[in-house]
Amino acid sequence: MAAVATDTLPNTQTDGSSVSEAAPEPKALTDGFHLVIDALKLNGIHTIYGVPGIPITDLGRLAQAEGMRVLSFRHGQHAGYAASVAGYLTQKPGICLTVSAPGFLNGLTALANATTNCFPMILISGSSEREIVDLQQGDYEEMDQLAIAKPLCKAAYRVLHAEDIGIGIARAIRAAVSGRPGGVYLDLPAQLFAQVMDEEAGRNSLVEVIDPAPAQIPAPDAVDRALEVLKGAKRPLIILGKGAAYAQVDETIQAFVEKSGIPYLPMSMAKGLLPDTHPQSAGAARSLALKESDVVMMIGARLNWLLSHGKGKTWGEAPKKFVQIDIEPREMDSNVEIAAPLVGDIGSCLTALMDGMGDNWASPPQDWIDAIRTKVETNVARMAPKLQNNNVPMDFHGALGALRTIIKERPDITLVNEGANTLDFARSIIDMYQPRKRIDVGTWGVMGIGMGSAIAAAVETGKPVLAIEGDSAFGFSGMEIETICRYNLPICVVVFNNNGIYRGTDVNPTGGDDVAPTVFVKDSRYDQMMTAFGGKGVYATSPDDVTRAVNEALDSGIPTLVNAIIDEKAGTESGRIGNLNPQSVVSKK
Ligand code: ADP
Ligand code: TZD
Ligand code: MG
Numbered sequence: 001m002a003a004v005a006t007d008t009l010p011n012t013q014t015d016g017s018s019v020s021e022a023a024p025e026p027k028a029l030t031d032g033f034h035l036v037i038d039a040l041k042l043n044g045i046h047t048i049y050g051v052p053g054i055p056i057t058d059l060g061r062l063a064q065a066e067g068m069r070v071l072s073f074r075h076g077q078h079a080g081y082a083a084s085v086a087g088y089l090t091q092k093p094g095i096c097l098t099v100s101a102p103g104f105l106n107g108l109t110a111l112a113n114a115t116t117n118c119f120p121m122i123l124i125s126g127s128s129e130r131e132i133v134d135l136q137q138g139d140y141e142e143m144d145q146l147a148i149a150k151p152l153c154k155a156a157y158r159v160l161h162a163e164d165i166g167i168g169i170a171r172a173i174r175a176a177v178s179g180r181p182g183g184v185y186l187d188l189p190a191q192l193f194a195q196v197m198d199e200e201a202g203r204n205s206l207v208e209v210i211d212p213a214p215a216q217i218p219a220p221d222a223v224d225r226a227l228e229v230l231k232g233a234k235r236p237l238i239i240l241g242k243g244a245a246y247a248q249v250d251e252t253i254q255a256f257v258e259k260s261g262i263p264y265l266p267m268s269m270a271k272g273l274l275p276d277t278h279p280q281s282a283g284a285a286r287s288l289a290l291k292e293s294d295v296v297m298m299i300g301a302r303l304n305w306l307l308s309h310g311k312g313k314t315w316g317e318a319p320k321k322f323v324q325i326d327i328e329p330r331e332m333d334s335n336v337e338i339a340a341p342l343v344g345d346i347g348s349c350l351t352a353l354m355d356g357m358g359d360n361w362a363s364p365p366q367d368w369i370d371a372i373r374t375k376v377e378t379n380v381a382r383m384a385p386k387l388q389n390n391n392v393p394m395d396f397h398g399a400l401g402a403l404r405t406i407i408k409e410r411p412d413i414t415l416v417n418e419g420a421n422t423l424d425f426a427r428s429i430i431d432m433y434q435p436r437k438r439i440d441v442g443t444w445g446v447m448g449i450g451m452g453s454a455i456a457a458a459v460e461t462g463k464p465v466l467a468i469e470g471d472s473a474f475g476f477s478g479m480e481i482e483t484i485c486r487y488n489l490p491i492c493v494v495v496f497n498n499n500g501i502y503r504g505t506d507v508n509p510t511g512g513d514d515v516a517p518t519v520f521v522k523d524s525r526y527d528q529m530m531t532a533f534g535g536k537g538v539y540a541t542s543p544d545d546v547t548r549a550v551n552e553a554l555d556s557g558i559p560t561l562v563n564a565i566i567d568e569k570a571g572t573e574s575g576r577i578g579n580l581n582p583q584s585v586v587s588k589k
Helices: 032-042 057-065 076-090 102-117 130-134 145-152 162-177 190-194 199-205 220-231 242-246 250-260 283-292 305-310 346-357 366-387 396-409 421-429 450-461 471-486 526-532 543-556
Strands: 028-031 047-050 069-072 094-098 121-127 155-158 183-189 196-198 236-240 264-266 295-299 321-326 340-343 414-418 438-440 465-470 491-497 536-540 560-565
Touching: 028 032, 028 199, 032 057, 032 162, 032 190, 032 199, 047 057, 047 076, 047 450, 057 069, 069 076, 069 450, 076 094, 076 102, 076 121, 076 450, 076 471, 094 102, 102 121, 102 145, 102 183, 121 145, 121 162, 121 190, 145 155, 145 183, 155 162, 162 183, 162 196, 162 199, 183 190, 196 199, 220 295, 220 321, 220 340, 220 346, 236 250, 250 346, 264 283, 283 366, 321 346, 366 396, 396 421, 396 465, 396 491, 396 543, 414 421, 414 450, 421 465, 450 465, 450 471, 450 491, 465 471, 471 491, 471 526, 491 526, 491 543, 526 536, 526 560, 536 543, 543 560
Parallel strands: 047 069, 047 094, 094 121, 121 183, 155 183, 236 264, 236 295, 295 321, 321 340, 414 438, 414 465, 465 491, 491 560, 536 560
Antiparallel strands: 028 196
């Protein structure tokens, strides 16, 4: 919206003399605040996640006044996680807005996490005056933010002049979403916001980003090479990663998987890209599939620690060939040799492969399909009775069995999941049926993504969210339940309360007063935290209690926290990744 200059400049001639004729029309003006807002809106960005304060308080206010949705958090890190998840769900960079120095640093953790996970996000942070920062003269919240952000994100820019805001935001958007998506930092010093310029010139300075994430077509010989390798496979396996979910080419992926007839394994956030109950899913035969396969096709997944770097015991003795589709060329050969690298976007690559497969593509040998199928059926049958137990106190299987049924009945809600045992058990127990409905700790295994992710999922999808949280994990972002209540979001948080990290049973070996480092206050009433802000709190001791409370929450849309009391002895150290945990073998007297 335009401001109008009240005190127009005296109409002075170049020779210094004044003209006495008609006073000029008042000039319509704009400023840095409005240019930032207009630039975001021009590019289809209508939501800001942030924490207000100097120098960006008015930016939030004005953005709201201009019709943007401005969601204020209790901590910048959670606003940042929300922005990154908004980016993951929508393919538009999620915007996190923070104040200088400490606020910036709080958002930076989430920006680094977004980059690690290949989620597009822009951290916009106010900063203090360059003249003072650069001479280190001690400004209010002084910090050289641009320099600090640079190594932790995909790109970092600073805008110093109002007329560069349009181009600065365009660069930030393109950097975030093109190629491998990631986090971008945009530094906006306080003085920029109040800079005034002619409104029309301002409007003309804005840039609408055309085709921000252009298709990347794979080279034809790379496609042929990949098909050759797949053709020669006796025991092929497809691994779908969260890049495949992000790409939003769900039908193409399903068509390719089905045309190829190859069993597939979804990484955790790729669950539901095809329903976990799909006959080609090897999810319940993971160990066998990884060990015995001879050709492995990676689609938007990296061979990082989550896949034991593509080697070692997990992958068995059988020699492997890898085919990999990724938009990032440098991902190839990152851990093992890639026999057939296919660099391009997943939609274009899969379409090219399907064209090359023709109409008579042979399915993999039946004995391989049968071996996987048999293993899946055996494992599913073995698990089934455990999931139906109604034990009190609850174990992970009983409580998650109840929640598994709820997701089956409500496949379009988003599931957010963090913790150790609470994460690992939920990931394998709860089937997903639709793409991008599972959001979890991602590549870093970071605790604290819970409430921010839940808020973004509720805001961006307009549908209910179920957050399944370890009690420790929940603590990282627990204060954001006030945010959930304030915006009245349809989020049901289930805290798996086992009195601590992994278990609640550790003891202090010295017999001293301090409890062990992994143990919390016993029988904490997390449910009462929710009632403090006007939401609903439920204390649940049995799987039936959990079912009732969660269904009620999801039906009503009332912010709810279910404090699910889990047997404090039920968990294991580090959940399923205990092998990564160094342990002392030295016993000191
Ligand atoms: P997961 O943890 O599920 O295995 P990762 O985050 O490790 O998944 O891998 C995702 C990969 O997907 C990244 O290497 C990224 O470059 C890639 N990627 C993201 N979007 C696309 C796309 N549209 N086309 C191709 N590759 C993509
Ligand atoms: N801090 C951050 C930011 N991320 C982390 N992953 C950790 C600390 C270490 N950590 C884990 O890796 S899991 C976990 C921590 C603190 C909590 C596990 O306890 P929980 O889950 O209560 O959430 P369970 O169900 O009791 O195992
Ligand atoms: Mg716990």
